[in-house]
Amino acid sequence: MSEHVQPMEAVRSAGTSQETQKVIFASSLGTVFEWYDFFLYGALAAVISKQFFAGVNDTTAFIFALMAFAAGFIVRPFGALVFGRLGDMIGRKYTFLATIVLMGLATFCVGLLPTYASIGIAAPIILVVLRMLQGLALGGEYGGAATYVAEHAPMGKRGFHTSWIQSTATLGLLLSLLVVLGCRYFTGDQFEVWGWRIPFLFSIVLLGISTWIRLSLHESPAFVKMKEEGKLCKSPLRDSFGKWDNLKVVLIALFSINAGQAVTFYAAQFYVLFFLTQFLKMDPALANSLLIVSVTIGAPFFIFFGWLSDKVGRKPVLMIGLLLATALYFPIFKTLAHYANPAIDQASRQAPITVLADPATCTFQFDPVGKAKFDSPCDKVKTFLVKQGLPYNSEALPAGSAVQVSIGEVKIDGYDEAALRGAVTLAGYPSQADTQLINKPMIVALIVALIIISAMCYGPLAALMVELFPTRIRYTSMSLPYHIGNG
Numbered sequence: 001m002s003e004h005v006q007p008m009e010a011v012r013s014a015g016t017s018q019e020t021q022k023v024i025f026a027s028s029l030g031t032v033f034e035w036y037d038f039f040l041y042g043a044l045a046a047v048i049s050k051q052f053f054a055g056v057n058d059t060t061a062f063i064f065a066l067m068a069f070a071a072g073f074i075v076r077p078f079g080a081l082v083f084g085r086l087g088d089m090i091g092r093k094y095t096f097l098a099t100i101v102l103m104g105l106a107t108f109c110v111g112l113l114p115t116y117a118s119i120g121i122a123a124p125i126i127l128v129v130l131r132m133l134q135g136l137a138l139g140g141e142y143g144g145a146a147t148y149v150a151e152h153a154p155m156g157k158r159g160f161h162t163s164w165i166q167s168t169a170t171l172g173l174l175l176s177l178l179v180v181l182g183c184r185y186f187t188g189d190q191f192e193v194w195g196w197r198i199p200f201l202f203s204i205v206l207l208g209i210s211t212w213i214r215l216s217l218h219e220s221p222a223f224v225k226m227k228e229e230g231k232l233c234k235s236p237l238r239d240s241f242g243k244w245d246n247l248k249v250v251l252i253a254l255f256s257i258n259a260g261q262a263v264t265f266y267a268a269q270f271y272v273l274f275f276l277t278q279f280l281k282m283d284p285a286l287a288n289s290l291l292i293v294s295v296t297i298g299a300p301f302f303i304f305f306g307w308l309s310d311k312v313g314r315k316p317v318l319m320i321g322l323l324l325a326t327a328l329y330f331p332i333f334k335t336l337a338h339y340a341n342p343a344i345d346q347a348s349r350q351a352p353i354t355v356l357a358d359p360a361t362c363t364f365q366f367d368p369v370g371k372a373k374f375d376s377p378c379d380k381v382k383t384f385l386v387k388q389g390l391p392y393n394s395e396a397l398p399a400g401s402a403v404q405v406s407i408g409e410v411k412i413d414g415y416d417e418a419a420l421r422g423a424v425t426l427a428g429y430p431s432q433a434d435t436q437l438i439n440k441p442m443i444v445a446l447i448v449a450l451i452i453i454s455a456m457c458y459g460p461l462a463a464l465m466v467e468l469f470p471t472r473i474r475y476t477s478m479s480l481p482y483h484i485g486n487g
Helices: 002-009 017-043 045-052 058-074 076-089 092-112 122-150 158-166 168-195 197-215 221-228 236-241 244-279 284-298 300-312 314-340 342-350 377-387 417-426 440-458 461-468 471-486
Strands: 353-357 393-396 404-407 410-413
Touching (some): 017 122, 017 168, 045 058, 045 122, 058 122, 076 236, 122 158, 158 300, 168 244, 221 471, 236 244, 244 284, 244 461, 284 440, 300 440, 314 342, 314 461, 404 417, 410 417, 461 471
Parallel strands (some): 353 393
C-alpha cells in the first residue's frame, strides 16, 4: 500500500491554505451541481412519466420513467472508463471540467425537450439519450473531483479535504428537493404543465458558475510532476485492469468497500422516502420536508467522519459503519413504521396478513413493458396488497390448493376485492397516515441515525480509494469500482 500512497505524499506541499480552500470549494461546488442534475430526474419521475411516456397506462409509464432513471446508472461505469482514461492521460482539471459541461447541457436540454404529446415516441427516446449523457458525465466527475482534491491535500488532512466531495451527493439531493418544492409552491397547478421545466433550466445558471470557478484552477500538482518527469501512463485501461496486481485491488475496492457503503447510502437517503410514502402512507410533501430537515442535520457528519479517518484510520471508521448498518438498519426501519404510521404498525401486529397458496400459482410479478397478465387468484391478491402498501407473509399450501387470505381472525377464500377491502378496514389498516399521530421529531431522529451510519461508510471513502492506487492510473482505477458498486 505504501508504494501507492508515495506519489501523492511527494507533492504534499501542494500550495497555500487559500489555494487549497479554493480547490475544495470549486471541486465540491461542481460536484454538488452534477449530483443536483442527476437527482433532479428522480425527484420528478412521476411528472416525467406523464409528460414523456403518455402512450401507455400510468403504472407502465412510471416504470418506464424509472427505467430511464436507471439508464443513467447503467452508463456511469462507461463514463468512468472514458473520462478516467482521459484524466490519467491529459490531466485532472480539463477532464472533470468536460464532465460538468456535459452534465449541465444535458440537463438543460431536458428542460427544453418537447413532450410525448408534441413529438410522439421521439420524446422518450431523446429523454433516455440525455439521461445516458448525464450518467456518462457523472461517471467521470466523481473520480476526477476526488483525485484532484486528494492530490492537493497535505499529509494528515486527506480524509478531511476529500470528505467535502463526499458530502456533495447529499447536498445535491437536498438542493434538488428544495428547488422542486419551491417550484411546486410558486407555480401551483401549472407545475405539471410547465413548472417542472424550471429546475432543469435553472441548471444552466449553476453550470455557468461552476465552469467559471473551475477554469480558474490549476492542474493537480501530482499530475504536473508526473508530466514533467515523463511518467504519464500511455494505457491507463490496460495498466488498471490488465495487470493482476492492480486488478485485485480494483476488485477489493468494488466488493469489499463500494458495494457495502452503497447499500447504506441509498437506504438512508432514497429508500427511506419510498418507504415512508408508499408503505407507510405518509403525505409526500410532509415526507420530503422531513427528509430535507434530516439531510440538513446529517450532512456535516460526512465531513466529521472524513476528518476522524485522518486520526484513527479509514478502515476502523468504515468497518464500524458497516457493522452498525448490519445491526441497526432493520430495527430502525421497523421503528420508523411505528412513529410514521402508528395505526398500520398496530394493525400489522394485531391482525397480521398472511397469503396461503400453492406456490406454483404465484408468479414473480416483474413486468417492465406492461404486457404480462397476472391472472391467478394468488397474483391478484398480492397485487392488491402491494398497491395498498400492506405488509404480508406468505405460506405454502399443498399443490392444487386454492388461495386463502388471513387478516387477523378473518379468512377469505379466493380473490374477492370487496371482501379484502372490508377486512383490511375492519382490521384497522389506514388508507393514509394520520398527520396528527405522526411523531415528526422521532422520524427525523431515525433518518438522521441512518444518515450518520451511511456517513461513517461514505465520508472516508474518497481518501481510501485514492490511496489504494498509484498516481499514474488513479483516476481510472478508482472510478470504475466506485460507479459499479454504487450503480
